[in-house]
Amino acid sequence: MPLAAVLGVEADELAEALATGNPGGIRLESSAHAYQGTRSSVVIRAVRISGGRTIVAFDPELAGVGERTAALGRRESDRLQLLLSASVAFAKTRAEEELGELLSQTARRAFNATACSVHTGEPGNYTLVAGENLLEKEWPKDRHGEAVQLGSVVTIQSPAEADIVAPGLGLSGVFERAGVYGLIAVPIIEDGVLYGAFACYFDQPRKFDDQAVPLAEALAQLAGQVLVRLRLEARLRRAAMLDEVTGLPNRRLFDESLHQTERAHADQTAVLFVDLDGFKAINDTLGHAAGDTVLKEVAERLSHVFRQEDMIARYGGDEFIAALQVADTSDALELADRARAAIAEDFAGIPPELNITASVGIAISDGGVGDTSIDHLIRLADQAMYAAKRGGGDQAVVHRAER
Incomplete structure (x- = not known):
């Protein structure tokens, strides 16, 4: 008794x-x-x-009441320490992928999981940024979005429970084929915005205690706060590297992007320096607002001339620059002539006598160009542009760089 x-x-x-x-x-x-x-x-x-x-x-x-009470106290202490450590570590991350990797590792340790995955992105376009998704091979890719659209933490303690928790998604079969017997999936929500989710997978049926959900929510909240900061910082950095008038990359972004991009292709690298002929007269006659309107239109026209993979920027004043891969010199000249023709078309609100043209300098080098050679190409293209202007403008001049 x-x-x-x-x-x-x-x-x-x-x-x-x-x-x-x-x-x-x-x-x-x-x-x-x-x-x-x-x-x-x-x-x-x-x-x-x-x-x-x-x-x-x-x-x-x-x-064992005393032993269980002591063990519970140790678990609570361990979880608190884990959250404190995660808070410090998350705050030190400088990129979304780095945060995702750290969150994946922390969640795996917190729940003693077989594997964890982190998905982030924009609504309708979430991608795996860290960890391993054990359901990926069995779960149709067009259904991944449904799995991320979570409003609260979801815990599944066995394959049989999967269809009860998420009816209509056929998850029990997916679990069994993938060898997954338990899951905890957690939305990353900050200020009512869903930024992504993380999930932990278990190769054995898993019974979650009453602290599992609060722990998962706390990790998601810590990650969400840092994710918001990282995206804000990225937007600010991006804004600092965009030209305010045209919206194109500015000189700083152009230079940094070129130096960070590996351009070891079989084709040749070309730099085109574009300077507007007669633009000063528009500013002097119609004012800088009219000049800004023309610059915006020039940027739009150049964006249609060059290809999506080409890099275009406003380099300063009335100068634009493009870096692209070309098959040969004639390919670069053809693009330069198309750019000149586009710029020479009439501008709305600009009198015909103030129409502008463009002088284009071209520098080309073989594939495998390094950082120093890129800088050299820019200087050569600049020199070729000035040669075009000295020749009367509205023309393209090629300066070929030696390797």
Whole structure:
């Protein structure tokens, strides 16, 4: 018979008494002693009740209460320490991919998972940025978006539970084919915006305790706050590298992008320097607002002339620059002539006598150009552009670089 029944008290009242002292006239009289039964250890306690009687009895239902309480305390302490460490580590990240990798590793450790994955992006376009998605091979790619669109933490403790938690998605079969027997999936939401999700996968059925969801939400909140900051910083950096008038990359972004891009192609690298002939007269006659309108239109026209993979920038004043891969010199000249023709077309609101043309300088080098050679190409293209202007403008001049 359970000790609580022997004493005539409620089981939870007895448990509290044994753990903490003397509520309701019951108090702990002596320390616990191990008693080895035939199959399991139990606890023997001497308890004095309010009538003065002392009863010595054992209760298998209470065996290990102290040990379980201590273990729970250790788990709580470990989780708190994990969150504190994650908060510091997440804050130090400088890129979204770095944050994703750290979140994946932290979540895997927090839940002792087989694997974890992190997906981030924009609504309708979430991609795997870190970790391993164990369901990826079995889960159709066109259904991944549905899995990320979470409003709250989802826990699945077995394949059979998958179809109950997410009816209509056929997840139980996906789980079984992928060898996944448990899952916790967590949305990354900040200020009501869904930035992505992370998920942990288990190769055995998993029972989550009542602290699993709060822990998962806390990790997602920490990651979400840092993710918002990283994206804001990226937008600010991007804004600092865009030309305010045309929206094209500015000189700084153009130079940095060229130096960071590997251009070891079989084709040749060409740099085209474009300078507007007669632009100063527009500013002097019609004002800088009209000049800015023309610059915007020139940027738009050049964007249509050059290909999507080509790099175009406003290099300063009325100068534009493009870096591209060409098959040969004639290919570069053809693009330069198309750019000149586009710029020479009439501009709305600009009198015909103020129409502008373009002088284009071209420098070409073979594939495998390094950072120094790129800088050299820019200088040569600049020199060729000035040669075109000295020749009367509205023409393209080629300066070929030696390797």
